[in-house]
Amino acid sequence: xSKLTDSLNRIQSLEELAEGTTVIHHIHPIAxxxxxxxxxxxxxxxxxxxxxxxxxxxxxxxxxxALGEIPYKSxxxxxxxxxxxAFFAGLSNSFLDRGTAFILLGIPVSWGLLSFAxxxxxxxxxxxxxxILIATTPMDRLAHELIRxxxxxxxVMQIMLTYxxxxxxxxxxxxxxTAYHLRSSRQKGIRLEHAGTFMGQLLLRSFERxxxxxxxxxxxxxxxxxxxxxSDKIRPGDYIYGILLCAVFLLMRWVNVCVMIGNLxx
Amino acid sequence: MIxxxxxxxxxPDGNRALIDVSIDxxxxxxxxxxxxxxxxxxTLLALLAGIFSAKEGTIEIAGIPxxxxxxxxxxxxxxxxxQNPDDQLFMARVYDDIAFGPRNFGHSAEExxxxxxxxxxxxxxxxxxxxxxxxxxxxxxxxVAIAAVLAMNPEVLLFDxxxxxxxxxxxxxxxxxxxxxxxxxxxxxxDLDLVLDLCERVIILKxxxxxxxxxxxxxxxxxxxxxxxxxxxxxxxxxxx
Numbered sequence: 001x002s003k004l005t006d007s008l009n010r011i012q013s014l015e016e017l018a019e020g021t022t023v024i025h026h027i028h029p030i031a032x033x034x035x036x037x038x039x040x041x042x043x044x045x046x047x048x049x050x051x052x053x054x055x056x057x058x059x060x061x062x063x064x065x066a067l068g069e070i071p072y073k074s075x076x077x078x079x080x081x082x083x084x085x086a087f088f089a090g091l092s093n094s095f096l097d098r099g100t101a102f103i104l105l106g107i108p109v110s111w112g113l114l115s116f117a118x119x120x121x122x123x124x125x126x127x128x129x130x131x132i133l134i135a136t137t138p139m140d141r142l143a144h145e146l147i148r149x150x151x152x153x154x155x156v157m158q159i160m161l162t163y164x165x166x167x168x169x170x171x172x173x174x175x176x177x178t179a180y181h182l183r184s185s186r187q188k189g190i191r192l193e194h195a196g197t198f199m200g201q202l203l204l205r206s207f208e209r210x211x212x213x214x215x216x217x218x219x220x221x222x223x224x225x226x227x228x229x230x231s232d233k234i235r236p237g238d239y240i241y242g243i244l245l246c247a248v249f250l251l252m253r254w255v256n257v258c259v260m261i262g263n264l265x266x
Numbered sequence: 267m268i269x270x271x272x273x274x275x276x277x278p279d280g281n282r283a284l285i286d287v288s289i290d291x292x293x294x295x296x297x298x299x300x301x302x303x304x305x306x307x308x309t310l311l312a313l314l315a316g317i318f319s320a321k322e323g324t325i326e327i328a329g330i331p332x333x334x335x336x337x338x339x340x341x342x343x344x345x346x347x348x349q350n351p352d353d354q355l356f357m358a359r360v361y362d363d364i365a366f367g368p369r370n371f372g373h374s375a376e377e378x379x380x381x382x383x384x385x386x387x388x389x390x391x392x393x394x395x396x397x398x399x400x401x402x403x404x405x406x407x408x409x410v411a412i413a414a415v416l417a418m419n420p421e422v423l424l425f426d427x428x429x430x431x432x433x434x435x436x437x438x439x440x441x442x443x444x445x446x447x448x449x450x451x452x453x454x455x456x457d458l459d460l461v462l463d464l465c466e467r468v469i470i471l472k473x474x475x476x477x478x479x480x481x482x483x484x485x486x487x488x489x490x491x492x493x494x495x496x497x498x499x500x501x502x503x504x505x506x507x
Contacts (some may be wrong), residue, residue, distance in 0.1 A: 015358040019396050139358060164356055171352075171400070212353040215317055219346045220418060221338070221370030228369075 014078070017070055017135040024068035028238040029141045030148065035245045036133045042249045043125045048093075048115040049101065052258040054122065060245075061128040068136045075131050079124060086123035090116035139163065144228035157226055168213065169206045176202060267293040267422060267450045268314065273323030274474075275309055283309040285474040287323075291467075293421075296444075296451040298461040298482065301471035302496030307454035308349075310471070311424045314452065315346045328421055342371060345415030345449075349427040351407035355399035360391070360410050363399060367418035385417035389443060405436025409443065416447075423449045429457040458486055458500035470495045 018025070024032075039060060046053055065072055097112030134142070139160070146156045176198065180190060190198050214222075268291035275284040284306045291297050299307045312318045313325060316332045325332040332340050348354045357363040364385055368378040386392055389409045394402060399410060408431065415423065428444075429437050441463050444451070455461060461468055461482050468485055470478040477495045478485050483503075485491060492499050 016398055019359060138362075140362060167400075168356075209353070212348070212350075213356050216346070216348055216354040217356075217366075219315055219317065219341060219344075220367035220414065221341055222366075223338075223370070227366075227372075 013074065014131070014135050015139060017074070018138045020069060020136065022067060022069050022136075024064060024136045027136075027241050028232065028234045029137045029145045030234060031238040031242040032133055032137055033142065033145055033149070035242050036129050038246045039129050039249055040126050042253050043122055043129075045253065046118070046122070048118050049111060051114060051118055051121065053253070053256050054118065054125065056252050056257040057125050057249075060249075061125065061132055064132045064136070068132065070132060070135045075128060075135070078131055079127050082123060082127045083120070086120055090119035093119070140228050143226070147228070153225075160226055165206075165210060168209050169202075172206045172209055173202055176205070267291055267295075267328055268452070269324075269326040270310075270314075271324050273313060273320045273325060275306075275313060275318060275320050275322075283474055284313070284320075287471075287474075287476055289469060289476070289479075291450060291452065293450055294448055295467060296453070296465045298465040298468040299452060299454045299471060300456070300458065300461060300468055300497065301477070304473075305471040305496070306474040307471055308426055311346065311426050311452065311454050314422075315344050315424055316340045317346075342418065343420055344422045344424060345418055345420035346424045347408075347411050347415050347426065347428060349430055351404075351411040351431065352400070354411045354414065355407060358398060359395070360397050360399055360402070361386075361395040363410065364395070364414045364417045367414060371418065381417045381419060385413040388416055388446070389413040403436070404431035405433065405439065408432060408436065408440060412443070421450060423447065423451045425451065425453045425455070427455055427457075428453060429455060429460050458482075458497065459502050462486065462500060462502060470497070472496065 039057075043054065043057055061075075064070070065075060093115045094110060094112040097110060097115060099111045100108040101111045101114050102109055143156050143160050146159075147153055177190075180194075180198070181187065184191075268289065270287060270289040273284055273287045274282070276282045283304075287306075287310065299310055301307055309318065313320055314327070314332070316337050319332075319334065327340055327343055330336050330339055330343070355363050357366060361382065365378050365382045368381045373381065386395060389412055391406070391409050391413055394406055394410060399407060402410065408428065428440060432440060437457075437460070441460060444464055451464075453461070453465065465482055468478075468480065468482045469476060470485060470491075472495050478491055486500055487503055489499060
């Protein structure tokens with residue numbers, strides 16, 4: 001299987017997880033979306049040297065993955081894609097901010113190192129929260145709730161169509177790569193002299209494919225407006241879920257649980 | 267049900283795909299359109315579905331002219347099953363693809379569910395509804411594509427090369443499924459044995475014109491006519507001879 005086809009399967013396997021039937025999957029999408037946004041805001045609101053306050057926030061993704069029966073591997077493997085960006089963004093801090101924050105087991109720990117760790121932790125928490133939301137809520141329902149939250153329809157449509165178009169593009173590129181490699185044994189990747197033609201062909205083929213898909217959509221009544229499945233009503237349990245989690249996040253924001261536990265045993 | 271009168275169609279590159287074609291198709295009948303590559307089969311289907319619009323001639327489906335102003339009404343009446351199911355199925359889940367048509371036509375959630383369930387039952391694909399379309403086999407994709415069209419409750423079904431991408435068993439299942447559908451059906455195909463199994467009438471196109479029109483057995487057993495139209499006598503008839 002080519003790497004591209006593998007990527008496509010990985011993207012779509014997350015969507016398949018969203019069709020689960022666990023308690024987390026049954027929570028109303030809007031409750032999950034608001035909770036996730038609130039979680040992100042709270043996590044990002046910590047200052048750049050604050051690490052101990054962030055640690056308790058790992059409870060949320062771990063709990064959600066357990067209750068939502070989301071394989072840890074599928075979330076962690078996708079997390080790895082985002083980590084290098086955060087790594088290089090944070091790395092410069094450890095060179096620029098060299099002042100000593102504290103000494104741990106005789107080794108001085110700089111403020112830069114603290115902010116580097118804080119950026120990494122915030123990235124891990126944020127990406128995990130978003131992945132968990134996608135893995136427990138079908139894309140169509142997320143889009144529908146975005147419209148209900150008054151996000152302009154045109155943006156939501158763009159997101160949905162781009163998301164679908166990406167799949168087509170990867171599929172076409174995967175087929176072309178397979179055909180290319182079958183006729184060029186021992187060749188890794190695409191030779192530079194073929195790259196231009198390859199990209200051009202990919203563009204033309206994906207245009208043609210997109211055109212066919214669009215025609216098929218029009219034949220089934222598509223008139224430029226995506227008709228989303230109507231969401232269920234928000235139940236009292238959804239309110240309780242949202243309010244309770246947001247309250248816990250707020251509490252963890254103002255009370256440093258790690259320090260509290262440390263004081264108990266100190 | 268379908269009335270085509272003196273239709274001609276030329277592609278923007280100047281290729282004349284159809285020339286002065288006139289056809290009448292009765293309600294409930296199953297008609298095949300066959301011909302060599304480039305004979306105009308797919309173009310004819312695209313015109314019937316309103317994907318292309320003809321500059322010369324007229325087309326009516328159930329008394330409604332196929333033209334820009336009537337396209338929504340035409341699309342409610344005409345279901346088009348594409349040659350490659352991957353062009354048709356694009357949602358993340360089979361069920362959402364089947365419900366796509368009814369939702370677009372403004373049916374309520376209850377109606378959409380009912381229409382989708384009926385189509386799922388008809389094509390016997392209940393076990394597939396939560397799966398991702400791209401992970402299905404060719405035969406399964408074909409059945410899902412048909413169900414996606416049936417869910418719209420069309421009166422006319424158009425099939426472009428329906429037996430391509432199918433293995434022999436899936437092809438047999440497809441023929442059986444088609445036998446249970448009482449819609450007016452137009453099938454553009456190279457699979458002449460399928461035509462013998464399913465259709466009571468066949469129209470042979472040659473270079474954009476109607477070359478012959480009649481019963482499949484009569485036309486397909488005429489070696490000279492088949493030779494002239496760029497076709498071959500189906501295997502099942504060759505064996506009989």
